[in-house]
Amino acid sequence: xxxxxxxxxxxxxxxxxxxxxxxxxxxxxxxxxxxxxxxxxxxxxxxxxxxxxxxxxxxxxxxxxxxxxxxxxxxxxxxxxxxxxxxxxxxxxxxxxxxxxxxxxxxxxxxxxxxxxxxxxxxxxxxxxxxxxxxxxxxxxxxxxxxxxxxxxxxxxxxxxxxxxxxxxxxxxxxxxxxxxxxxxx
Amino acid sequence: xxxxxxxxxxxxxxxxxxxxxxxxxxxxxxxxxxxxxxxxxxxxxxxxxxxxxxxxxxxxxxxxxxxxxxxxxxxxxxxxxxxxxxxxxxxxxxxxxxxxxxxxxxxxxxxxxxxxxxxxxxxxxxxxxxxxxxxxxxxxxxxxxxxxxxxxxxxxxxxxxxxxxxxxxxxxxxxxxxxxxxxxxx
DNA sequence: GTCAAATCTGTCCGATCGGTCAGTTACGGT
DNA sequence: ACCGTAACTGACCGATCGGACAGATTTGAC
Numbered sequence: 369x370x371x372x373x374x375x376x377x378x379x380x381x382x383x384x385x386x387x388x389x390x391x392x393x394x395x396x397x398x399x400x401x402x403x404x405x406x407x408x409x410x411x412x413x414x415x416x417x418x419x420x421x422x423x424x425x426x427x428x429x430x431x432x433x434x435x436x437x438x439x440x441x442x443x444x445x446x447x448x449x450x451x452x453x454x455x456x457x458x459x460x461x462x463x464x465x466x467x468x469x470x471x472x473x474x475x476x477x478x479x480x481x482x483x484x485x486x487x488x489x490x491x492x493x494x495x496x497x498x499x500x501x502x503x504x505x506x507x508x509x510x511x512x513x514x515x516x517x518x519x520x521x522x523x524x525x526x527x528x529x530x531x532x533x534x535x536x537x538x539x540x541x542x543x544x545x546x547x548x549x550x551x552x553x554x
Numbered sequence: 555x556x557x558x559x560x561x562x563x564x565x566x567x568x569x570x571x572x573x574x575x576x577x578x579x580x581x582x583x584x585x586x587x588x589x590x591x592x593x594x595x596x597x598x599x600x601x602x603x604x605x606x607x608x609x610x611x612x613x614x615x616x617x618x619x620x621x622x623x624x625x626x627x628x629x630x631x632x633x634x635x636x637x638x639x640x641x642x643x644x645x646x647x648x649x650x651x652x653x654x655x656x657x658x659x660x661x662x663x664x665x666x667x668x669x670x671x672x673x674x675x676x677x678x679x680x681x682x683x684x685x686x687x688x689x690x691x692x693x694x695x696x697x698x699x700x701x702x703x704x705x706x707x708x709x710x711x712x713x714x715x716x717x718x719x720x721x722x723x724x725x726x727x728x729x730x731x732x733x734x735x736x737x738x739x740x
Numbered sequence: 741g742t743c744a745a746a747t748c749t750g751t752c753c754g755a756t757c758g759g760t761c762a763g764t765t766a767c768g769g770t
Numbered sequence: 771a772c773c774g775t776a777a778c779t780g781a782c783c784g785a786t787c788g789g790a791c792a793g794a795t796t797t798g799a800c
Contacts, residue, residue: 374777393664396581398757411760412778420758473707474660477716478579506721510708510729513717515737518704521659522696530663531699535692543696551701551737560747584787595749596788602747606788747796757786765778770771 378416380406385423390467391528394424394475424471425484431468432487434461439494447501451552454498458516459544462523463537470524473517492516499552508552515548564602566592571609576653577714580610580661610657611670617654618673620647625680633687637738640684644702645730648709649723656710659703678702685738694738701734 384405388397399420403410417423438457445453462469476488499512525531526540535543570591574583585606589596603609624643631639648655662674685698711717712726721729 377777391664393579393581393661395579396664399759400756409779410758411780414759415776415778418759475579478577478582506725507729507732509718510721510726511733511736513711514701514704514708514730514733516704517707517711518700518702518737521703521707522700525699525703532695535696539692540696543693544700546693547697547700547737550697550739551704551733553736563747585789586786597750597790598748600789601749742800744799745797747794749792749794751791751793753788753790755787758784760783761781763779763781765776767776768774770773 374416377406377408377412381408381413381416382423382427386427386467389424389427389475390470390524394471394479421482421484424475425482427468428472428476428485431461431465431472432485432491434465435491435495436487439491439498442498448554450498451501451554452549454495455515455545455548455552458495458499459519459523459541459548462519462544463541466523466527469520470527473520474524501552511551511553515551518551519544519548560602563592563594563598567594567599567602568609568613572613572653575610575613575661576656576710580657580665607668607670610661611668613654614658614662614671617647617651617658618671618677620651621677621681622673625677625684628684634740636684637687637740638735640681641701641731641734641738644681644685645705645709645727645734648705648730649727652709652713655706656713659706660710687738697737697739701737704737705730705734 381402384402385397388401388405392401399410399413402423403413406413417426438454438461442450442453442457472488476482476485495516496509496512499515500508503509522531522544523540526535531540567588570588571583574587574591578587585596585599588609589599592599603612624640624647628636628639628643658674662668662671681702682695682698685701686694689695708717708730709726712721717726
């Protein structure tokens with residue numbers, strides 16, 4: 369067998385897992401699917417990652433850290449400045465981490481409780497607060513939820529061209545920011 | 555065994571399947587899960603529905619018909635009237651069919667091709683057209699996609715109280731309509 | 741009551757799931 | 771050349787998957 373460097377194979381596994389998880393869903397993707405895609409054995413895959421969950425967690429950690437950092441950055445702001453900064457940073461994160469965002473919003477909530485990723489619901493709650501400008505009005509929260517999920521899913525959908533391949537990243541980014549700010553009343 | 559009427563059991567199976575599919579995802583829900591929830595055997599379940607796919611299709615047919623009908627109703631309209639009517643009807647459908655909408659937008663696109671449900675992508679495309687007021691501008695399409703997925707996911711999330719249980723259906727409905735219209739520039 | 745049809749279930753099937761493990765191969769330091 | 775260790779794999783495990791099927795049970799028409 370052609371031996372690659374350990375780090376390279378690890379990276380290839382993560383790339384395949386990210387793509388397949390995002391396309392078919394976490395539960396619907398088997399370890400064998402990933403191994404076949406990467407060109408190694410399932411046992412080799414489990415040599416680099418102790419189980420399937422570890423693979424998912426390693427994929428999601430960067431984006432959850434980024435989202436948490438985002439919240440810290442906008443924390444001192446208030447009013448319209450808060451909303452604008454949150455939307456802008458959120459869209460940037462969503463476009464950069466399209467595939468992972470999809471896992472975060474579509475797969476994770478439907479998985480049986482994962483104690484290692486409990487930061488997510490709290491992050492979601494704090495993000496909603498920022499999007500409403502710290503309002504507690506129910507309809508403002510509904511609007512914020514629509515914006516949040518809409519951004520996440522639209523960025524995710526753009527990955528597999530469901531949106532149409534004529535949409536550039538610039539249009540995606542600016543279209544999302546503008547629509548989100550309008551939806552939130554700015 | 556306590557024999558219920560055939561129609562009643564069929565209905566109970568559909569109810570359980572709708573709830574479990576929506577909560578855990580279609581692939582992650584087994585026929586045994588549904589049978590246990592309903593209180594019958596897996597074999598009995600397969601007596602009423604020829605396979606797992608048939609269950610999903612029967613759950614989705616009403617909402618896809620409704621969405622198709624919605625499009626026919628607004629077809630003669632144009633401009634702002636078109637957008638307003640589409641958003642209003644879309645939100646109503648999403649709130650009424652919360653659970654099914656979730657399957658439609660989260661599970662179906664990630665399933666291997668289902669020829670029986672090919673009407674869906676076309677319906678999505680036509681809905682996007684209505685939401686943009688028949689515009690082909692890429693950023694308008696992005697906004698429409700954000701609104702469409704946002705409405706679907708927000709209505710779906712409200713089913714398992716992820717949004718917070720203090721949001722009434724009225725707030726949900728009106729909050730979605732207002733936010734969507736603002737996002738679309740009205 | 742009788743009997744055919746409808747309803748229901750226990751049991752089995754092959755496939756695949758995530759995961760383990762013993763053993764093989766290749767690599768780097770000495 | 772040698773050897774410890776890291777990298778890798780085939781074979782296997784118990785569990786569970788969607789589904790098939792023969793037979794038991796219940797029902798309704800007569």
